[in-house]
Amino acid sequence: MTAFDAADHANSKSNVPSWRAAQMDSALAVFEALDEPTGVEEDWRYVDYDLPFAGLAQIEDPGEPLSDGPFLASLADNSGRVLIVDGQVVDVSSVSVSVSTLRDLESHEREFSVVAVDHNKLAAAHGAFANDAVFVDVAANQLMDSPLVIEVQGVTPNAASFPHISVTVAENSEAQVLVVYRSADGVELLMVPEIDIQVADGGRLRFLAVQSLDHAATNVVHQRMTLGRDATGRLGEVGLGAKLGRLDLGVSLEGDGASSEIVGLYFGEGAQTLDYRMLINHSGRNTSSDVFLKGAVEDDAQSVFTGLLRIEKDARRTSTFETNRNLVLSENGKAHSVPNLEILCDDVICGHASSVGPLEEDHLYYIQSRGLSKERAERLLIKGFFQEVIDRLPIEGLEAPVSEEVFRRFAQAQKEGRVV
């Protein structure tokens, strides 16, 4: 066990390559200087963060992996499996792409942190304490016809872990990556993953993350994707679990002709907070992006979406759109939706759409007028609401378990009279 202080820091970096140890040293000073987020910061608005590092520790010997969950069983095929438990890479098996861990890269210095270490206290903690990582390198012209599966698990109580995944997609290759986050039942812990995605010229990536942590876990993900010329990045984000599940996502369309699509769904119940912060930055010309996020909250759950589409001065002929639709299914459920545009160039097409509200009366009336009971009509509408996202998830094969989980949650709440 390593406490989050300078005295124990040497312990944390004892097994890493020297280049990484140097990075960890410089990040430690930043980590110590920063305060934990309190919710008053603009970037943490609406979020009640209360998980001081003083009560957490880093684990050297990861706990027992979890038994198989529902999401991978329906996947027809994969290009290998990687297992990360409590922040440590514990298994890499039958992979058909190049996968390295931090220890494999003794003499190959790599960029590590995906955000500036002073981005916030949690990013600084990742910079200072992340001592293992997975580097996925998809070679030029390589075509993956099934996803590489990366399971990220948290199992040890009061552990803070820093899973680190870097995906590099070389020129004209086609890659698929599936990340599934899970944690042990009822175990309080903090996970601060960083995901770094680089897609080179003409490369194509399909990436899906399914966050299905236990409701006692907290997950704060920093994820960045950079797209080269004519590169395509399709991201899917499914948010179901965690007490606080936060995704801080940045997409940078740097190359001319790059395009990205981000589709996502979230469903909050109990006292969950599901928090999405996105910045889509267009700097190349002729680039296009689409954000399509749908969510629902019931009980006392809340969701946050802030999405900024930023178009730089020289990014001519940009086409971009963001949509965020929210269903509030209980009296105490809350959904905050804040789409934003920052346009510094005049030759662009862009827009946004956002809504927050209950199921539409008109829809219920129409469905019921065909003989479906109110409860059945509501279930059909919930299914339909999310179906639009599920149909667009970038990795095939997870439609059924995702749809079933969303449906199960709503039906359960309906049965227990927790839906207004």
Next chain:
Amino acid sequence: MSTALMVSDLSVAVDNKQILDGFSLEVPFGEVHAIMGPNGSGKSTLCHVLTGKPGYQVKGSASLNGDDLFSLDVDERARLGLLQSFQYPTQVAGVKLREFMMEAAEEMGLGTAEAATRIETESERFGMGPFLDRSVNADLSGGEKKKSEIFQMAVLRPKVALLDEIDSGLDIDAVKQVSEAVEAMRSPDLAVVMITHYSRILRYLSVDRIHVMIDGRLVDSGGSELAEELESGGYEGLRKRLGIEKVLEDGPMRKPADFFTETPFDV
């Protein structure tokens, strides 16, 4: 023929504004009745009140095959056999037409296999095949939406069908097609109430009786001669014959801008 739909002394208000005022109607099984009337006469309100849309203050009674309608919820009325073809069918994103009809057919007591077969057969008949696996009413033209409504009726086989302006917004070919579809639905177990404000559709569809509704009341009933009278003299002519004064409503408050436009600047 026994009575399929009986509406007695129905008065309806919305926000204390009277829309229907002592409206009565009786439609036997096996017949097709048309209700005609000018805009704002309360035709659509009648459909929605019978279907069970919330938000109306309702007095009077209505029954289907002797069963009281107003004590039932929307879905219960539908399961009893009352279906409305909507004037403006709602788009429901993500809900596929086939899935919707499967669930509805199941609620109507059909087995899975029977429902699937009926959906296939009727979709072929109405050319709805390409729309079965698309979201309900999404990206459909006006004519396609009306066709979809009739298709849904053909699958769910109501005892009383309320067709609210099934002919509005359609080109002449689509009106013919929809009329043929309604004609094909005719059966001794079905009563059809068709709401329209044009007599156009009556050229393609034989109706047993025509009712005229003005200011929330049923003012006259008759056969095809009534449609002809309306065709030549309009609702104005009918008002004159029946001696119905035009009720002048309180107009909207005049805005200051109206005074300016009325000021004769060029004098």
